[in-house]
Amino acid sequence: MDTRRSNRILAGIFAAVALGMVGMSFAAIPLYRMFCAATGFAGTPKIGPAPAPGGNGRTIQVRFNSDTNPGLPWSFAPDQLVITVPLGEDHLASYTARNNARSAITGVALYNVTPDKAAKYFHKTACFCFNKQTLEGGEAKDFPLSFWVDPAISTDPSTKDVQEVTLSYTFFRSLEDAEKTGALAKAGPHVGPATKEN
DSSP, rough: HHHHHHHHHHHHHHHHHHHHHHHHHHHHHHHHHHHHHOOOGGGEEEEEOOEEEEEOOEEEEEEEEEEEOSSSOOEESSSSSEEEEETTTTOOOOOOOOEEESOOEEEEEEEESGGGGGGGEEEEBOOOTTTTTEETTTEEEEEEEEEEEEEGGGGTTTTTTEEEEEEEEEESSSSSHHHHHHHHHHHHOOOOOOOOOO
């Protein structure tokens, strides 16, 4: 009788561990994204409604990069390649996408900031990321964003040597396609106003 009871207890423990592991596998990506957003790890910028604090007289260069997943027949490029911005002040930038196909296609953009160590000082306050964007065949559309760079980047010993940060966006057909490439786990989260789906 004791052996049966012991076996049931052991089976129950193994079942609980197995269920826990399955639950953690589903939670891994969201938990990783929350960790990156909180710490700036893996090039994830800080995002949120916090207003720009005002400048300290210093500037930094922001470079803009664009990529399009091969499965999406769009052209996608920044409207400016690099701008010099005062630290602590709001700035606007934009990208343009064109659907090169004949029929309507929907895409979704992800982003990150490099170098990774500077990401926690890059605050994006509005963007088009994570929202489905539909372009008709041959249609082109501008996608604006707003951001500011924390003046603390120039006084932190680990980032005071950073003279340039790069904001990179990649358009995919879907978040599932982004997940297959590993880009979703590395992307920054979306918070705040965004361009609405067409």
